[in-house]
Every structure is written in structure tokens, then in C-alpha cells.
Amino acid sequence: MTLEILSPEKLIFKGVAESIQLPGKDGSFGILENHAPIIATLKKGVVKVSNEGQETEFEIKGGVVEVVKNKVIVLSD
Amino acid sequence: MPNLKEVRVRITSVNSTKQITSAMKMVSAAKLRKAQDAVTQMRPYAEKLQEILKGVSAGLDTSENVYGRNDKDENVLIITISSNRGLCGAFNSQVIKHVKHLIADDYKGKNVTILTFGKKAEEAFRKTDHFIKGTLLPRHTNEIFDDLTYDRTAEAASKIMGAFKAKQFDRVMLVYNSFKNAAVQIVKTEQFLPVLPPENDGSGVDADYIFEPNKNEIVGDLIPKSLKTQLFKALLDSTASEHGARMTAMHKATDNATDLIKELKLTYNKARQAAITKEILEIVGGAEALNG
Numbered sequence: 001m002t003l004e005i006l007s008p009e010k011l012i013f014k015g016v017a018e019s020i021q022l023p024g025k026d027g028s029f030g031i032l033e034n035h036a037p038i039i040a041t042l043k044k045g046v047v048k049v050s051n052e053g054q055e056t057e058f059e060i061k062g063g064v065v066e067v068v069k070n071k072v073i074v075l076s077d
Numbered sequence: 078m079p080n081l082k083e084v085r086v087r088i089t090s091v092n093s094t095k096q097i098t099s100a101m102k103m104v105s106a107a108k109l110r111k112a113q114d115a116v117t118q119m120r121p122y123a124e125k126l127q128e129i130l131k132g133v134s135a136g137l138d139t140s141e142n143v144y145g146r147n148d149k150d151e152n153v154l155i156i157t158i159s160s161n162r163g164l165c166g167a168f169n170s171q172v173i174k175h176v177k178h179l180i181a182d183d184y185k186g187k188n189v190t191i192l193t194f195g196k197k198a199e200e201a202f203r204k205t206d207h208f209i210k211g212t213l214l215p216r217h218t219n220e221i222f223d224d225l226t227y228d229r230t231a232e233a234a235s236k237i238m239g240a241f242k243a244k245q246f247d248r249v250m251l252v253y254n255s256f257k258n259a260a261v262q263i264v265k266t267e268q269f270l271p272v273l274p275p276e277n278d279g280s281g282v283d284a285d286y287i288f289e290p291n292k293n294e295i296v297g298d299l300i301p302k303s304l305k306t307q308l309f310k311a312l313l314d315s316t317a318s319e320h321g322a323r324m325t326a327m328h329k330a331t332d333n334a335t336d337l338i339k340e341l342k343l344t345y346n347k348a349r350q351a352a353i354t355k356e357i358l359e360i361v362g363g364a365e366a367l368n369g
Binding site: 006007008009010011024025026029036037038039040041063064066068073075077 | 122126286302
């Protein structure tokens with residue numbers, strides 16, 4: 001699936017990911033391929049992106065995520 | 078006939094002015110590009126945020142939100158965005174004039190307060206009794222332009238929202254120059270608070286979304302974000318306009334200086350020739366007197 005992490009100032013990340021771990025407001029959760037559409041608010045924490053065995057981390061101060069049709073968009077504050 | 082030396086001095090001075098204005102034009106052009114880039118960079122974020130907000134709030138009564146209240150319409154806050162520096166044509170006076178017009182006509186009889194971003198607007202309104210009072214509003218707003226980041230804007234926006242929540246104001250308007258192109262700026266008046274319900278064109282969200290934690294909370298979370306983004310966008314837009322306006326103003330100034338130099342050179346050469354003619358006449362006259 002494709003992942004985009006946007007902040008008001010710039011595009012932080014754009015690429016492919018196999019699994020994404022997000023700091024949800026009510027607890028951390030993961031997104032895998034073919035996840036059902038979801039809109040969730042995020043709190044301060046780390047977004048972990050795994051792709052081909054590599055893990056990348058992005059710190060966010062909060063935000064919101066939308067997942068639809070294997071397209072994940074994270075709006076970071 | 079003008080004095081030769083005087084004209085020469087004027088030519089030099091106009092020339093150095095021209096050098097300054099053309100340098101300023103270059104600087105503004107570079108800054109304009111940067112400012113425009115910033116606007117383009119934030120656009121995807123702003124659009125996505127609006128889209129999500131629209132989708133989530135479809136079917137919800139957003140007027141219940143703390144930022145949606147509008148039971149009175151007595152105290153109006155006008156956020157005026159100008160620049161810290163001058164020499165940018167009608168950029169600042171345009172906004173200031175518009176705000177004065179709003180106070181005198183649209184919000185006549187209401188209790189108007191003005192919050193300024195930028196020294197020029199502050200100078201214009203500081204001595205009026207509309208200038209910010211109260212402790213909830215952000216201070217040192219002029220410094221925001223030194224380093225225009227989302228975080229600093231968000232801080233100011235939070236304070237404004239706090240003042241609205243504390244019922245200091247019933248309505249908050251945003252007045253700024255919006256960027257059309259480098260030569261044209263349009264003064265825009267936007268309602269900042271209470272939040273206007275997102276336009277519902279019936280599109281909503283088609284997919285069956287899971288909302289985490291729930292719709293209401295998401296909307297409550299997104300509205301402040303969208304307000305911060307709105308203020309940030311206005312500030313960025315105004316900055317881009319400022320540099321555009323300055324670039325145009327400096328371009329005109331450079332052109333005028335070029336014309337002036339041309340004119341002065343003509344005067345100078347005329348004066349020079351007249352002086353030469355006069356000298357020759359004197360010599361010829363002297364020689365004739367000797368011969369005679």
C-alpha cells in the first residue's frame with residue numbers, strides 16, 4: 001500500500017509500506033494491506049513504517065490518518 | 078541653464094537609487110519564489126484536511142461545537158495581516174483601508190477589536206481605541222514573520238480560539254492580501270470564527286469508514302487543526318503577496334529612475350554644449366577684439 005505523511009509545511013514521506021504502526025488516540029494500532037477504510041485521530045508519538053524488512057520511524061506531534069483503498073494518508077501537526 | 082555640477086550630482090544620486098531599487102527587486106523576486114513554494118507545499122495538507130473534515134462532519138451538527146456558537150453578535154475581532162516592512166506599494170494601505178471601512182460600515186455600532194500581524198497595521202491602529210485589549214490574545218505577533226512556521230502560527234491561533242471560547246468575541250474575521258499574481262493582490266475578508274459548517278455538496282464519504290475514537294471526537298479534533306491551517310494559509314498568502322507587491326513596486330521605481338536618468342543626461346549634455354558654445358564665443362570675441 002502507499003503511504004503519505006503530510007505536514008502543513010512539507011511532504012514528510014511518500015512511498016510504499018507493508019505495515020504501518022500508528023499512535024492512535026486510544027492506543028497504538030497497525031495497518032496492513034487491505035485494511036478497512038478508517039479515519040482516526042493520532043496523538044504524539046512515533047509512526048513506524050516497515051517495508052522489505054526495513055523499518056523507518058517518523059515522530060509526529062499528533063494528527064489524523066485516513067486509510068482508504070490501500071492508500072494511507074497521515075496528516076501530522 | 079542648470080548648473081553642470083548640480084546635474085552631475087543628481088545623476089549620481091538617481092543612479093545609486095536605481096541600483097538599490099533593482100537590488101531590492103531581485104531580493105523580492107527570490108523571496109516571492111520561496112513564499113510561493115511554501116503555499117504550494119501546504120496545499121495538499123489543507124485540501125486533505127478539508128476533505129476529511131467534510132466527510133466526517135456530514136450528518137453531524139457542527140454548530141454544537143464550541144467554535145460553532147453564534148448566539149450573540151456583539152464583539153467582533155478583526156485580524157489584520159500586513160507586513161513588517163514598507164516599500165511595497167499599496168499593499169499595506171489597501172488592507173488598512175479595508176479594515177477601516179469594515180469598522181465604519183459593516184460593524185458599525187459593534188464592539189470592534191483589532192489584532193494585527195505586521196508592524197504596518199500595528200502602526201496604523203495602535204492609537205485607535207480598537208487596538209487589542211485583553212490578555213487572552215497573542216502578543217508579539219509581528220515577530221511571526223521573522224520565521225513563519227506552522228508551530229508559531231498554531232500558537233497564535235490557539236490563543237485566538239481561546240479568546241473566542243472564553244466569549245470575549247462573538248465573531249472573528251480575517252483580513253489579508255491574497256496572492257493573485259506578482260502584480261495583483263486582492264484584499265480578502267474571511268470568517269475565522271464561528272466556524273462555518275463545511276459546504277455539503279452531498280458527496281460526503283462513500284466508503285464505509287471506521288471512526289476511531291468516534292465521529293464527534295474526530296470533528297472536535299479536526300476543527301482546531303483546520304482553523305490553524307486557515308490562519309497559516311492566510312499568513313503565507315499575505316507574505317507571498319507582500320513580496321509580489323514589493324517586486325512590482327521596485328520594478329516601477331527602477332523604471333522611473335531609468336527615465337529620470339535619461340532626462341537628466343539630456344539636460345546635462347545640453348548644459349555642457351551651451352557652456353562650450355559660450356566659451357568659443359568668448360574666445361572668438363576676444364580674438365576679434367585683439368585683431369580689430
